Amino acid sequence: MEEYILEEQRNTPVCGEYDVFVLGGGIAGISAALAAARQNKKVLLVEKSFILGGLATSGLVTIYLPLCDGYGHQVSFGIAEELLKLSIKDWHNEKRGYPVWLGPDKKSEITETDQRYAVDFNPSLFALAAEELLLKEGVQILYGTQAVACQRQGKRIQAVIVENKSGRTAYKADTFVDASGDCDIAYQSGTATVNFSQGNVLAAWYYFLDNGENKLKQLGASDIPEEEKKLGKTAKEPLVNRRFTGLDGTELSEITILSHNAMYLNMKEKIAADAQSIPLSVPTIPQVRMSRRIDGADTITIDNAEKYKENSIGLVSNWKKRGPVYEIPFGILYNPETVNLICAGRCVSNDDYMWDIMRVIPCCAVTGEAAGTAAALTDDFPSIDIQKLQGILSSNGIKLHKDSY
Ligand SMILES: Cc1cc2nc3c(=O)[nH]c(=O)nc-3n(C[C@H](O)[C@H](O)[C@H](O)COP(=O)(O)OP(=O)(O)OC[C@H]3O[C@@H](n4cnc5c(N)ncnc54)[C@H](O)[C@@H]3O)c2cc1C
Incomplete structure (x- = not known):
């Protein structure tokens, strides 16, 4: 109750x-x-x-x-x-x-x-x-x-x-x-x-320094609307197997933490491959599309x-x-x-x-x-x-x- x-x-x-x-x-x-x-x-x-x-x-x-x-x-x-x-x-x-x-x-x-x-x-x-x-x-x-x-x-x-x-x-x-x-x-x-109704897929876009250049890392593919799915288009593999409304206080924190996890993992992989690949900035609001x-x-x-x-x-x-x-x-x-x-x-x-x-x-x-x-x-x-x-x-x-x- x-x-x-x-x-x-x-x-x-x-x-x-x-x-x-x-x-x-x-x-x-x-x-x-x-x-x-x-x-x-x-x-x-x-x-x-x-x-x-x-x-x-x-x-x-x-x-x-x-x-x-x-x-x-x-x-x-x-x-x-x-x-x-x-x-x-x-x-x-x-x-x-x-x-x-x-x-x-x-x-x-x-x-x-x-x-x-x-x-x-x-x-x-x-x-x-x-x-x-x-x-x-x-x-x-x-x-x-x-x-x-x-x-x-x-x-x-x-x-x-x-x-x-x-x-x-x-x-x-x-x-x-x-x-x-x-x-x-x-x-x-x-x-x-x-x-x-469909809910949002997780996105985790952040900036990093690559060979002296500012680069945007776009983790989490954009979703495909139902109309396009009917035409046979398929979405890329999502970062996590969940959808988000973007309208619930607790869920917005979960989105943020999941997106931070995905970025952190990716940053560590990049640094392991190239020590000069330095993270620059992360988003400070949840990346909710609709x-x-x-x-x-x-x-x-x-x-x-x-x-x-x-x-x-x-x-x-x-x-x-x-x-x-x-x-x-x-x-x-x-x-x-x-x-x-x-x-x-x-x-x-x-x-x-x-x-x-x-x-x-x-x-x-x-x-x-x-x-x-x-x-x-x-x-x-x-x-x-x-x-x-x-x-x-x-x-x-x-x-x-x-x-x-
Ligand atoms: C992962 C991702 C990738 C995207 N890629 C692109 C792209 O490549 N190119 C492109 O053109 N667009 C892209 N978009 C879409 C685009 O960025 C946004 O949809 C657009 O910027 C939305 O603008 P807006 O002003 O309508 O809303 P928002 O940018 O969401 O602005 C709303 C503002 O209102 C404030 N606000 C909300 N609620 C309250 C409240 N209750 N009280 C006070 N303030 C409040 C928020 O803090 C925010 O600043 C992308 C979106 C996402 C999430």
């Missing part, structure tokens, strides 16, 4: 009131906060760790996947491109992405064998550059702060309750952007969410490739294969039961195949920018003036429809 304790009732102090409250300082949260601040809104970005970037930096996922369709057409623009350039502003890998983005011939990728518009970045430099940019744009950042509960009235969230070194406090806002990766505000506010997402007004599926969407907020490509381009409908960002909550990044509404596409860095920037811009425009997402939103996104360089490039 489960046991409970009854907590005392308490008065939680309200520490601030904002136009836009953004939860999560990953790529989606950075993009949303930036977009909202650029619409002259008072923005608070709340992050439980003490550095920006989320999985991309603390999780050592340092590959900014392509913004293109694989045939020489860039499809994702705006903050997705701005952050890509920011990620390599102070350091770049000559071998990947550099000639395309910083070299003289940006349109060099035209054939099947050309490298796509992806880059490697340095996680520390990217995180610090992002922090500098957000502060310059007027975003207030609150680190070391975890959202733990929500207060709602009817269809609106009124405040998010957080805990940090100061204790338990609340923040009010007109609109809330859930860029937590795990859809925490939606879940805490009782908005409908969907868990990733956990919980909003059950959106709309859901993007594999069939959405090449389909015209009147309410598109931008384009993304498929990092797994050249060709498919998806127009992203605004409805995947919100659920009509909570009118002032919008989601971005790896917790938008998709089926499992598209989740694997939409969770990557460029897509998180695309949905983040749209969510932040929308949050600055209205506090009632189901009745947003979509043409006005599209007008702002277009004026910021975003292509909304495929025929426009």
Whole structure:
């Protein structure tokens, strides 16, 4: 039988009131906060760790996947491109992405064998550059702060309750952007969410020094969605024979310890083979790909490739294969039961195949920018003036429809 304790009732102090409250300082949260601040809104970005970037930096996922369709057409623009350039502003890998983005011939990728518009970045430099940019744009950042509960009235969230070194406090806002990766505000506010049923395989990516070069060791292969399994594709041998939800406190510690074990073993093997092979850094957050997402007004599926969407907020490509381009409908960002909550990044509404596409860095920037811009425009997402939103996104360089490039 489960046991409970009854907590005392308490008065939680309200520490601030904002136009836009953004939860999560990953790529989606950075993009949303930036977009909202650029619409002259008072923005608070709340992050439980003490550095920006989320999985991309603390999780050592340092590959900014392509913004293109694989045939020489860039499809994702705006903050997705701005952050890509920011990620390599102070350091770049000559071998990947550099000639395309910083070299003289940006349109060099035209054939099947050309490298796509992806880059490697340095996680520390990217995180610090992002922090500098957000502060310059007027975003207030609150680190070391975890959202733990929500207060709602009817269809609106009124405040998010957080805990940090100061204790338990609340923040009010007109609109809330859930860029937590795990859809925490939606879940805490009782908005409908969907868990990733398949569960995650274990990942253990870390950096080591090899012949004077910084190298990323990627232990644990990416999983294959059910749709691809039906087509006969098989996943590589997993690191451990277990699946993880990414949503349970005890399990997250187990993931972390199992991933540490795998890395430590691999590091010792490397050092035994070559004493100069020195470990440099390990991830400081669990490397969970998909956990919980909003059950959106709309859901993007594999069939959405090449389909015209009147309410598109931008384009993304498929990092797994050249060709498919998806127009992203605004409805995947919100659920009509909570009118002032919008989601971005790896917790938008998709089926499992598209989740694997939409969770990557460029897509998180695309949905983040749209969510932040929308949050600055209205506090009632189901009745947003979509043409006005599209007008702002277009004026910021975003292509909304495929025929426009
Ligand atoms: C092993 C692995 C390999 C990958 N490989 C690639 C790749 O090669 N290229 C690529 O483009 N993508 C890759 N991805 C995917 C990509 O890195 C992430 O999906 C993407 O960065 C997610 O961005 P996000 O902002 O949506 O979420 P996250 O990066 O998860 O950011 C969410 C942020 O919110 C914070 N947060 C969460 N909950 C709370 C809370 N309650 N209160 C306060 N703060 C909170 C977290 O600390 C975090 O900083 C990979 C992912 C994994 C796990």
